[in-house]
Amino acid sequence: MTSQLDNPSSWATGNDAPTEKQKAFLTTLAADKDAPLDPSSMNKSEASSKINELKNAESKSPGAAAAGAPIQNPDTWTTGEEQATGKQTGYIAAMAREAGEKVETGGMGKTEASKTIGALKEKTGM
Structure with a gap:
């Protein structure tokens, strides 16, 4: 069964600008996957879909973290x-x-x- 959370295009706020966390995570993912993009040109729904796409893409960076490993060191997380x-x-x-x-x-x-x-x-x- 698919929930609304699994379908960003159906979100009530999907057309809003992406959150700062989404933009930061997309920037980090894009750099790791060697996939240039401009998160500020996306809405929340598009940003969420792109995050999922990049999380599942193979890393292009040498020495990149193993699959499933955190993209960033948890000790440096601001949250x-x-x-x-x-x-x-x-x-x-x-x-x-x-x-x-x-x-x-x-x-x-x-x-x-x-x-x-x-x-x-x-x-x-x-």
Whole structure:
């Protein structure tokens, strides 16, 4: 079943300018994938679709991060101390179950969650 979140063109705010986070992430992805683009010429819907496209594209940069690895070092994230997202904590819970571990995510920040996900990915191969 496809939700509205999976279809950016149906978003009520899809025609608005992309967020600063979208523009920054697109710039980083585009550089990693050697795909020049101008995020400021896109709307939110287009930016979201392009992010998904670039995330799934093969990296063109030498020494680029492995598939699934963070594009940027989590220690440098400006939002790293903010509360971990629901997706992060859900992913941690699923992988912790697979690894037979108990991981407490209450009060975990985004940076710590990203690092925990990386460690669990190595353990579980997920």
